[in-house]
Amino acid sequence: MIWELSNRADMKARLIADRHYNRQKIGSAQFVPPGRCLVLYAETRSGRAFWVTSWPFAEYVMHEWAGAWMCSAFRNEGAGVASEMITQAVAATRAYYGDPPELGMVTFIDRSKVKPTMVRGQATWGYTWQKSGFEYAGETKGGLLALQLKPDRMPEALAAAHTQLAMF
Structure with missing residues (x-):
């Protein structure tokens, strides 16, 4: 497991979050939407990464x-193979929250902010996510690409490093 448990105000993760295209207030102490969340951080010899799973209450979505x-x-700033990191982050999310919700996990991609991957001569957004089992699920009203990982395609639960320390 490359990921370790972090939190919504972790300085190391915040510095990476400040470089993410969806960051709303660069430099603010917290970088996670309100509500339930899981923040993961990874640091290797070659780079760093962070991940946020939010689980908003349905009535507010x-x-x-x-x-x-x-x-x-x-x-991911060079910490590892992105598709493997996504798979591990989903496994850590399952370990943290338990059984996934019926709709599984969703991510949104702003195609105006992310470079596509060329796949067989076609510009493809979210290819790394597709390699991790996510599938095209549509678009938001604002035009973001929606990718979904259904529960039956999720990896088994695997706790992030230092998860036991969160109990103290």
């Missing part, structure tokens, strides 16, 4: 995937 776990941020 305006898109059609209300109730799903949300990957609200993932940024």
Whole structure:
């Protein structure tokens, strides 16, 4: 497991979050939407990464995937193979929250902020996510690409490093 348990105000993770395209207030102490969340951080010899799973209460969600776990941020700055890191982050999310919601996990991609991967001559957004089992699920009203990982395609639960320390 490459990921270790972090928190919504972790300085190391915040510095990476400040470079993520969806960051709203660069430099603010917290970088996670309100509500339930899991923050993961990874640091290797070659780089760093952070991940945020948000689990907003369905009644406060305006898109059609209300109730799903949300990957609200993932940024890999050379810490490892992104598709493997996504798979491990989903496994850590399962270990942290238990059984996934019926809609599984969703992430949104702003195609105007992310470079596509060329796949067989086609510009493809979210290819790394697709390699991790996510599938095209539609678009938000604002035009973001929605990718979804259904529960039956999720990896088995595997706790992030230092998860036991969170109990103290």
